[in-house]
Amino acid sequence: MSRKDRMSGNEAVAYAIKQINPDVMPAFPITPSTEIPQLVSTYIANNEMDTEFIPVESEHSSMSATIGAEAAGARSLTATSSCGLALMWEELLLAASNRMPCVLALVNRTLSGPININCDHSDSMGARDTGWIQIYAENNQEAYDNFIQAYPIAEDRRVHLPVMICQDGFITSHAVQNIELNEDKDVKEFVGEYHPEEFLLNSGNPIAIGPYSISNYAMEARKAQEMAMESSKEVIIEVAQKYRAKFGRGFELFEEYRTEDAEYIMVIMGSAAGTAKQAVDDLREKGVKAGVLKLRVFRPFPAEEIAKALKNAKAVAIMERTESYNGHGGPLCSEIRAGLFEHKVYVEAVCYTYGLAGRDFTVDHVYDIFKELYEIINSKKDYKQHRYINLRTKEEI
Amino acid sequence: MAGYNLKEIMNKPERLTPGHRMCAGCGATIGVRAVLRALHENDRAVIGNATGCLEVSSYTYPYTAWEDSYIHNAFENAGATLSGVETAYKALKKRGRISEDVNYKFITFGGDGGTYDIGFQSLSGAMERGHDMVYVCYDNGAYMNTGIQRSSATPMYADTTTTPVGKVSNGKLQGRKDLAGIIAEHNVPYVAQTTFTKDFRDIHTKSERAIYTEGACFLNVLAPCPRGWRYEASDVMNICKLAIDTCYWPLFEVDHGKWLLSYEPKHKLPIEDFLREQGRFKHLFKPGNEDLIVQFQEEVDRRWEDLLYKCAR
Helix, strand or coil: CEEEEEECHHHHHHHHHHHHCCCEEEECCCCCCCHHHHHHHHHHHCCCCCCEEEECCCHHHHHHHHHHHHHHCCCEEEEECHHHHHHCHHHHHHHHHCCCCCEEEEEECCCCCCCCCCCCCHHHHHCCCCCCEEEECCCHHHHHHHHHHHHHHHCCCCCCCCEEEEEECCCCCCCCEEEEEECHHHHHHHHCCCCCCCCCCCCCCCCEECCECCHHHHHHHHHHHHHHHHHHHHHHHHHHHHHHHHHCCCCCCEEEECCCCCCEEEEECCCHHHHHHHHHHHHHHCCCCEEEEEECEEECCCHHHHHHHHCCCCEEEEEECCCCCCCCCCHHHHHHHHHHHHCCCCCEEEEEECCHHHCCCCHHHHHHHHHHHHHHHHHCCCCCCEEECCCCCCCCC | CCCCCHHHHHCCCCCECCCCCCCCCCHHHHHHHHHHCCCCCCCEEEEEECCCHHHHHHEECCEECECCEEEECCCCCHHHHHHHHHHHHHHHHHCCCCCCCCCEEEEEEEEHHHHHHCCHHHHHHHHHHCCCEEEEEEECCCECCCCCECCCCCCCCCCCCCCCEECCEECCCCCCCCHHHHHHCCCCCEEEEECCCCCCHHHHHHHHHHHCCCCEEEEEEECCCHHHHCCCHHHHHHHHHHHHHCCCCCCEEEECCEEEECCCCCCCCCCHHHHCCCHHHHHHHCCCCHHHHHHHHHHHHHHHHHHHHHHHC
16 A cells, blocks of 8 residues: 655655654754754654654764664664765764664765765765665655665664665755655554664673774674675665565666667666656667666675676766766776676776766756767777766867 | 762672773773762663773773673764663663663763863763763873873873973973863753772762763763873872872862862862872973973962852852
């Protein structure tokens, strides 16, 4: 059973939080995620949920308190964006290394500077190696669906890792779209009750968390954490399948849109996937064999699955909504190309940086990119492997 | 406190057990054990700890010296971390996941680096929000864990590795921050400044008061460091006594806004008596530096008078 409504992405995630009714939520406001703690506080104020909300004095403290609460045995979460995520960076590492199955609702916003409040993925991409599972959404519906799957993934004994549920700032978080909401009881049943095995408040069984670890032990701890990240992939797939069976929606590691016979594929993540899919529909009408691979799960990185999905393409555009300043593309490009090479899939793969700090990305840009992929293959001309889309400069970059 | 019996108190089971790796003559562990002795035996506790000597020496994987549940998160966030733990307790109690008869107390320890400086914001936030917890600063007046760098708790003219005494330097230029006063200005229910006295009555009484007062409470414990202060390990109790009797470290409490002096020396000793015992102030006793001691004394007097004024209101 479900019911139809209209909601913004922030409202959808706050609604999922209300339905799950976790134990503790520390949070500090930052645009564009501010509405999430505001809405949760309002639900609490109106007795629609009874999560303990902690209005902390910074994001470093919100993640610190989330870790404290989770370690104590409470299902915990926080929400943030951009510089807030950067400020809690140290604590992101500790949440993961202490194997805390907490959840972070991230509303993607660019990192300073220059300071800007609009969307790109530089915040979560900056945190890509902190040991968090990262799941991205195209729209409000996916943000809602992904959030409900977060705890079943995080708390699975094979995983025990924190999960970041990402949605695009403003484009998804503030735009009101249609949505299908699950019944409260179905959400509660799907997420289940939290019964941690070891926790600080386990009366009669005290534990110690956060040791100093000498070199004789620390490396094994890192390896155990890495193995958990590896095994999270099957758990993410299982949970997605279970969710789809129960609620009829959602994808596993990524969505393949009209890729079966595609010669040219655009790999993209987040809200811009909708734009790409629209453009692909238009191009298909003109006989262009174009497709979209929309990445849902960035951590763990499904390198093998992506390589397999791209192996029959002639050329691939990898769409990057962040800048790595490494001189040859962003993280998505580096990891996809490495995966292609590792799995011996030798297709042309061009890295396009787009939409930084909220810069528009339209169907026209997608047409141009597919046209360029066609030219690269058919004219055999040399091309630059890392390009920027929709810059103000008139010169070709 | 009526019925205080040192022998009885000292015979309570230790909640920080031997086998940790702290230095001989270290004030931190003396302080921690004294605070934990104030816990009633049937009460459970979750102990928080900022990164520092105490943390790296008491919980080195796979060994812990702590009998109670313990959490170390990072350097600057002991206040926030324990506020999460305390809130979880509230949530789990409310939802019936911790039984009614189980009683937990929340105590966190941080050095002056983790408390006065890098963890100041996190501490201030936790105090202002009023979590039912006690934050205990073991104040040894410098960043001892990283090798004796100055902090905002370091006294004037102390020789530290970032305020070294040299040809044109007499050590730290600034006086120490009055953290107990600052936390009292948060209007929390209970703040106290204490250290080790011969019978441990002062620290015991104040710890018990802090632990069993509802809301956010703060204890500032002078905890000498033999490496940083350069005294003989066996002299720790004497150093504390001199800190009190020179009025360098007055004992007081602020109970629901009321300032109370805990101890007034019959004969206030000159500050030289405290300084002379410590290698970090050796340069003050060189000929030509007499004025530095005068300045130090003036600052101690000014602060002492100010405290007497607050307590007389």
